[in-house]
Amino acid sequence: MVTGWFAGEGNDFRLLGTRCSACASVFFPREDHHCRNPSCRGGELTEVPLSRRGRVWSYTDSRYPPPSPYVTDPELSWEPCAFIAVELEAERMVVLGQAAPGVTVADLAVGLEVEVVPGVLHEDAETTWMTWHWRPTGVTA
Amino acid sequence: MTEEVAVLGAGMHPWGKWGRNFVEYGVAAAREALADAGLKWRDIGAIVGADTVRGGYPGHVAGATFAKALGWQGARVTSVYAACASGAQAIDAARAQILAGLADVVLVVGADAAPKGFFRPAGGDRPDDPDWLRFRILGATNPVYFGLYARRRMAEHSDTPDDFARVKVKNSAMGALNPRARYRSRVTAEEVAASAVVADPLRLLDICATSDGGAAVVLSSMEYARRHGQAEPVRILAVSTVTPRYPSTVLDLPDIATDSARAVEPPGETFRRSIARAAYEEAGLGPEDLSLAEVYDLSTALELQWYEDLGLCGEGEGVKLLRDGATALGGRIPVNVSGGLASFGEAVPAQAIAQVCELTRQLRGVAGDRQVPGARVGIAANQGLFGHGSAVIAVR
Ligand SMILES: [Zn+2]
Numbered sequence: 001m002v003t004g005w006f007a008g009e010g011n012d013f014r015l016l017g018t019r020c021s022a023c024a025s026v027f028f029p030r031e032d033h034h035c036r037n038p039s040c041r042g043g044e045l046t047e048v049p050l051s052r053r054g055r056v057w058s059y060t061d062s063r064y065p066p067p068s069p070y071v072t073d074p075e076l077s078w079e080p081c082a083f084i085a086v087e088l089e090a091e092r093m094v095v096l097g098q099a100a101p102g103v104t105v106a107d108l109a110v111g112l113e114v115e116v117v118p119g120v121l122h123e124d125a126e127t128t129w130m131t132w133h134w135r136p137t138g139v140t141a
Numbered sequence: 142m143t144e145e146v147a148v149l150g151a152g153m154h155p156w157g158k159w160g161r162n163f164v165e166y167g168v169a170a171a172r173e174a175l176a177d178a179g180l181k182w183r184d185i186g187a188i189v190g191a192d193t194v195r196g197g198y199p200g201h202v203a204g205a206t207f208a209k210a211l212g213w214q215g216a217r218v219t220s221v222y223a224a225c226a227s228g229a230q231a232i233d234a235a236r237a238q239i240l241a242g243l244a245d246v247v248l249v250v251g252a253d254a255a256p257k258g259f260f261r262p263a264g265g266d267r268p269d270d271p272d273w274l275r276f277r278i279l280g281a282t283n284p285v286y287f288g289l290y291a292r293r294r295m296a297e298h299s300d301t302p303d304d305f306a307r308v309k310v311k312n313s314a315m316g317a318l319n320p321r322a323r324y325r326s327r328v329t330a331e332e333v334a335a336s337a338v339v340a341d342p343l344r345l346l347d348i349c350a351t352s353d354g355g356a357a358v359v360l361s362s363m364e365y366a367r368r369h370g371q372a373e374p375v376r377i378l379a380v381s382t383v384t385p386r387y388p389s390t391v392l393d394l395p396d397i398a399t400d401s402a403r404a405v406e407p408p409g410e411t412f413r414r415s416i417a418r419a420a421y422e423e424a425g426l427g428p429e430d431l432s433l434a435e436v437y438d439l440s441t442a443l444e445l446q447w448y449e450d451l452g453l454c455g456e457g458e459g460v461k462l463l464r465d466g467a468t469a470l471g472g473r474i475p476v477n478v479s480g481g482l483a484s485f486g487e488a489v490p491a492q493a494i495a496q497v498c499e500l501t502r503q504l505r506g507v508a509g510d511r512q513v514p515g516a517r518v519g520i521a522a523n524q525g526l527f528g529h530g531s532a533v534i535a536v537r
Contacts, residue, residue, distance in 0.1 A: 002268065002278060025388075026401040029274070037405055038387050057392070058296070060288030060340045066280035067261040069273060083281060085289050085392050092402035094392045096289075098279055105341045110296035121278065131278060 004030060004047070006118070006132050013118045014049035015095065015132055021046060026091045050095070053115045053137060054086040057094045059108040071122045080104070084134040086114055100135035113137045143423060146236050147366035147374035148535065150178025150359035151498040154252065156323040156352045156485045163193050166355030166491070167203070167252030168210045174248065174357035179369065185359070187217035187244035189235045191227035191251030191490035194263065203490065207250045217244060225437070226382070226525025227251060228356070228493030229533055233380040235360045245365040251490035252355030259283065260351065260487075272395040272526070279397065283439070284348050286394050288340030291442035295342065298457040300445065302342050304464070306333035308441035309346050309483055311469050316480020318511040321495075323352050324484045333441075347441040352486030356495035373537070375504045377497075379423035381532040385412040394526055413450040416530035417522060421452075424534040428452035431474055432516040433503055435496040437523040438481040447522060448476065470511060478503065478511045496521035497533050504537035 005028075006015050017028035020035040022043025027036065028050060035042050065078040072078065082099035099108070100117055119133035152173025154166040167190070175182055188211075190203025204220040217238070223230040228251045235247035259282045267273040275281045294300040313328035328346060336345040366374045385393075386408045388400030393412070410418065421427050428451055436447035445459030453474050454462040462468055468476040479485070479499040482492065500519035502508040516537070523531035 002274070020404070023404045025404040028398045028401075036387060036400070039405065058289040058293040060285055060292055060342075062280060062282060062285055062340055063338050064259075066276060066282050067259050068264075069262065069266075069277040070280035071277075072280075081280060083279065083285055083289070090403070092390075093388075093399050094390070095398040096275075096279065096281065096392060097397075110293065 002029070009118065013116060014052060015116055017048055017050050017091070018045040019048040026050070026093065028093065028095060051088045051090045053113055054088040054095070056108055056110050056112045056114060057085040057087040058110060059084045059099070059105060061105050082108065084108065084114060086134050097132050097134045100133040103135060107136060143379070144240055145363055145376040145378055146239050147361050147363055147371060147376055148358055148497070148501050149246070149361050149366060149369070149371060149374060150174040150176070150180065151501040152177055152357045153321045153495060153498050154355035155321045156354035156488060159353045161254065161353070163252040163254045163353070163355070164206055164210050166254070166353060167207045167250045167357070170252060170355035170357035171207060171211060171248055171250045174359050178359040180246065180359060182211045183214050185216055185246055185248045187219070187235065187238055187247040189219040189221060189231045189247060189249045191231040191249070191494065192220050192222040193253045193490050203250070223529040223531070224526035225489055226493060226523055226529035226531035227490040228495070229380060229523055229531035230382055230529070232358065232360070232377070232494065232497060232533060233382050236377060236380055239360060239362050246359060246361040248357065248359055249494060250355070250357040251494045253488040253490050254353045255351035255486070255488055271397070275395045275397055283394060284340040284343060286392070287348060287440035287443060288343050289392065290446065291343050291440060292341070294442055294445065298460065300442065300460050302334070303330065304445070304460045305343065305347050305441040306330045307463055308438065308444045309333050311463070312438065312477050312481045312483035315470055315478050315511055316484025318509070319480045319484065322480040322484040323350070323486050324480070343440055343442065349439050349482035350486035352488045354485065354488035354491050354495065356491040356498050358494060358497055358501070375501045375535055375537050377533060377535050378426070379420045379532070379534040381416050381420035381423065381530055383415055383419045383530040384528045386415065411450065412530065413447065413524060416524065416532050417451045417520070419530065420520060420532035420534050426518060426534060430518045431520055433478055433500070433513045433519045434474065434476045435479060435481070435499050435519070435521040436476055438477055438483055439487070441483070444476065444481070451520065451522060470513070475513050478508070478513055493521065493523045493531055493533070496523065497535065500533070500535045504535055
């Protein structure tokens, strides 16, 4: 579904973006066709891993189940899911993601350091869909 | 500075959850705007529709839908889709036709019947659509983004949830005076605080609902207005429809990430700020000239952001402006005297046109109990998903 957006396991898990060889702009989600810098003549776009750690730009949660195409299990009661927008210093960009399971807004603060970890988006009998989560550093699941 | 166009007529269908087809709301608004202008539908040379999604047809069609419902009469037709900026772009298209001499008098209509609950993307597996992706991968609804902005303001400017509630209290008090508004009861800070959290720190009463509604305006050349006995009509001086500039560094609907500022320094102003600046430059006016503003209060916290983006106060001073009463009726610069989206809810293709309807009534001095005394200049500011800027400046 989001082929090539992340790779690796454990401490090697990284979000993957692309970088323009001409102007060094970085894109996430990956931009594979054209550099979007309006001043750039356009270079080759190559895959690049994003910083593993960043700082909380802002955060919130969702107290009601989101509508489809988000997949929720109707058998289970809805647990509020926290969201973290994370500022990556090297890339100078903000990336939104769900917080790791168990992390709530009470655990978060703007400026807090977080790291990207692999997570499960959804699973059924045949397939497990993976995603990325943000988790405060120093916390282990 | 471009030439002016006249607003000859304004009309609305009351907002609510009426459960009828959007065409009904649009036609009712159109007929009221035509009557207000003292014109017949057959007098109209062109119609511009702000689009909604029509079930059963894979596209966005509105101009011809309203033209057919009003009775085919051969008018030039345009349909415009720009998400929440659709209404402003429809007004811009009408204005361009008038200024180009393609039409003397144009009817602009927007109407919608909003679905129940959260806005969501159309069905099907569409991983090439950023709107689909943010729901599928993250479950990030619109209120999630509003919550992020609100929390960011709390961290940056020390705004509090009580401050946000104060916006709702103000807007509901003004909406109570507006017969076209959907919610017409005053809301207290206690009621906001007692409503359920939707996206921390925002509660149900901090976030605008989705509504059915319709709005329409009749625009004409200044010469046509004079010929029809309107020597001093409300005039549109500016319509800002700018896009953001790269790199856009504020996380915005429906994106999962911002542009990277690694290779290119970000512009000195945010997207919303540039929307306002473009409108001021085109009108040859500034924030100090405004009598009132209608802004896009998707959430209470976002209204405070607009104060700063419109230059009504300095950055981080939105709460102070609010607490001082400057943005309430009777204040220095009343904001959302219509009641805003807080009192109307979103009827996407109609709302930017509805903002201009409110400016028109205010500038004519016929807004009744919610009249801003001596209103001369008004701005309507808005923002459409996927990078559509929207602002209109009208004067009398
Ligand atoms: Zn480039």
